Amino acid sequence: MDTNKFTLKIPSRSCNESFARVTVAAFATVLDPTLEEISDIKTSVSEAVTNCNVHAYPNSIGDIYISCEILKGNVLKIKIRDKGCGIEDVDKARQPLFTTGGEERAGLGFAVMESMMDTVRVTSKCGKGTTVTMKKKISCKDDAR
Ligand SMILES: Nc1ncnc2c1ncn2[C@@H]1O[C@H](COP(=O)(O)OP(=O)(O)O)[C@@H](O)[C@H]1O
Ligand SMILES: [Mg+2]
Structure with a gap:
């Protein structure tokens, strides 16, 4: 089965931060997340x-x-x-408290992402850019809630 995914390109204006966070949260709703999971996703995207x-x-x-993708096992x-x-x-x-x-x-941005997502991967090259990849397994409906 094809996985569901989307890609979005936005300019780095602060007004787009809430757009990004809400868009990812809306995409994640197909996984039927709890309110807490939605909140964790929004906060991590925001950071x-x-x-x-x-x-x-x-x-x-x-x-x-x-870009967002739904992986096997209800993973965002x-x-x-x-x-x-x-x-x-x-x-x-x-490292927590490190800032330039x-x-x-x-x-605390990375610390927050790490506490709310299952995995956070950061790759970066000076002068080239940074990629943050986060994964979170969304609890299934059948799981006890
Ligand atoms: N996308 C990025 N591009 C360049 N530097 C970054 C990026 N994300 C994080 N950093 C660096 O990592 C540091 C720690 O980030 P973070 O934990 O979010 O704390 P804060 O944003 O409060 O400084 C930042 O101060 C900055 O030096
Ligand atoms: Mg930060």
């Missing part, structure tokens, strides 16, 4: 997209590519990619 707006393209507007896969500045040291960037954003940023 990743905000990172593109703030860090990847700090002084300009660039493209953000969001979300990929958020930018062609921005990239991350010098990904392991360091993923100064006072305004908490440095």
Whole structure:
């Protein structure tokens, strides 16, 4: 059976952050997620997209590519990619409280994504961009709720 998927390309304007989050959440509804799962998905997408707006393209507007796919076993896969500045040291960037954003940023975006999704993969190349791939298994209806 063909899997269901979509790809979206949006400019890194802060007004598009809520659009991205709601779009992914709407796509995920075919998996019949709980409200908590929807909320986790929205928050994680928000964090990743905000990172593109703030860090990847700090002084300009660039493209953000969001693709989602439903994998076997009721798993939602979300990929958020930018062609921005990239991350010098990904392991360091993923550490809680690490930020290059100064006072305004908490440095918890990756920690939040990790706590809400099953897996978070980050690949990045300086000057080329960053890809964040997240997966979350959505509980089945037959599971106890
Ligand atoms: N898409 C991205 N492009 C470039 N740098 C990024 C990107 N996402 C994250 N980073 C880097 O990783 C750091 C940690 O990100 P995060 O945990 O979300 O905390 P915060 O956004 O509060 O700084 C950021 O400060 C930034 O240096
Ligand atoms: Mg962040």
